[in-house]
Amino acid sequence: MWTWFYKLASPPYVYGAAAALAPWFLGLAVLTIGYGLVAGLVFAPPDYQQGDAFRIIYVHAPSAWMSLFSYTSMAIAGAIALIWRIKMGHAVAAASAPIGASFTLLALVTGSLWGRPMWGTYWAWDPRLTSELILLFLYVGVMSLRPAFEDPARGDRAAALLGIVGAVNVPIIHYSVQWWNSLHQGATVAKLGKPSMPGSMLLPLLSMLVGFMLFYGAVLCMRVQGEVLNRERQAKWVREAIKS
Amino acid sequence: MNVGTFEAFTLVVRRELCLSFRRPDQLLQPLVFFLIVTTLFPLGLSLQLSLLRDMAPGVLWVAALLSSLLSLDALFKSDADDGTLEQLALSGQGLTLIVVAKTFAHWLVTGVALVLVSPVVATALGIPGSAFATMMLSLGLGTLTLSWLGAIGAGLTVGLRRGNVLLSLIVLPLAMPLLIFGAGATDRALSGVSPLGALYFLAALCVFTCTLAPFAATAALRISLE
């Protein structure tokens, strides 16, 4: 039963699985993002309040969601690596960080551009925006800490610990719109009961969300291959792997 | 001889205090920095006292944050460098106890000092005496939380050569919620609204951090030292 878990700890298995999965993730991502873009930009009707500006949601919401998802993945992978001493966890955590940081930046920029016509300002120091900005700083902190150590294994462990400590921020970001009076709107999709969006607007959004997740999977697989190679340079299986 | 847990704690705290007071200049530097940074704001913004009052809580808190950061670097460094930390870890009392004692001593020397100096600075920024109680309480809770966040950062960066900047990079984002509520509490006291909500939240943050941070800081030290 636990054999699949042990397989995940094996570097050649992880390398091979990542290589095999990446094109599938990417292909599905292209399809779902493609549909989402077309349906969201062309076929979805304009919002009665926001007009066509609401279409920014099709990149803003998925990137914001992915910024949280990536950080959580990074923290969990780091925790697994620290607790069970599975080096592949560090590879996944290291691979996750730059992807998540780029999504956070995308969320902040698209949010800012959306805020200007809607709220009249490019930025506001409200709980959700502020905590998302803090998330970006946390990513930068983890990415800066890892290479600062002479011993890369030590750097991995330190970065994993920092990732776990910073994970406290993730629920704060998500629940900030519930806990505080916030300029930012509340949850439209991830809540119990009917979502507050009509299907023609919701379906492209869900497609973009799934698409971004698949894209994350694809890029993660690509990066993990590099991370595994960097950590297993001297191993025998590498000789065959890099020939292909 | 068998040393009890509390005895060991007191011993380490007393050792830290002894060492700190042996170098009074190291004690005063963060305080002087605190005064200087607080001075920078009115100089840079050239505001009258009445206008400065509105910004005072934030200015005070940012200055407290930055001056606390200065002394965090030294929390574990000298003991790690000369091997004392490893000896303490092997002493049988457990590294966590040592970490708790050192961080507590650091807070006594840095945070409490800041709290005591704060009325002077507050007056210079135009904060009325009525807000002092809230301000000092929030600073007390805040600096304790900060000492713990700093302990985690210090543990992670103790072995690094240029760890200072990285320490700030790590600790400041974690300290941002602290800043929001700490300054918010003082701000509320200034405007006459009850600061209790913000103070409770600050206390909650403090308890949360004081409970979990020791384990994180110990784990960080182990990673750096082993």
Place this chain on the structure above:
Amino acid sequence: MGGYAGYVWPCFAFACVVLAWNLWSARRFHAAARVRAGRALAMAAGAES
């Protein structure tokens, strides 16, 4: 875009940039890792022989 084109299109453009960067950066990282691994193996083989 109902007057909001100046906001909507830059958002999607930046999104494309970010997605493209992710792919390019991951590719480059993997390629560099392969080169370094190859070099390490060659050095190890050289040391043995």
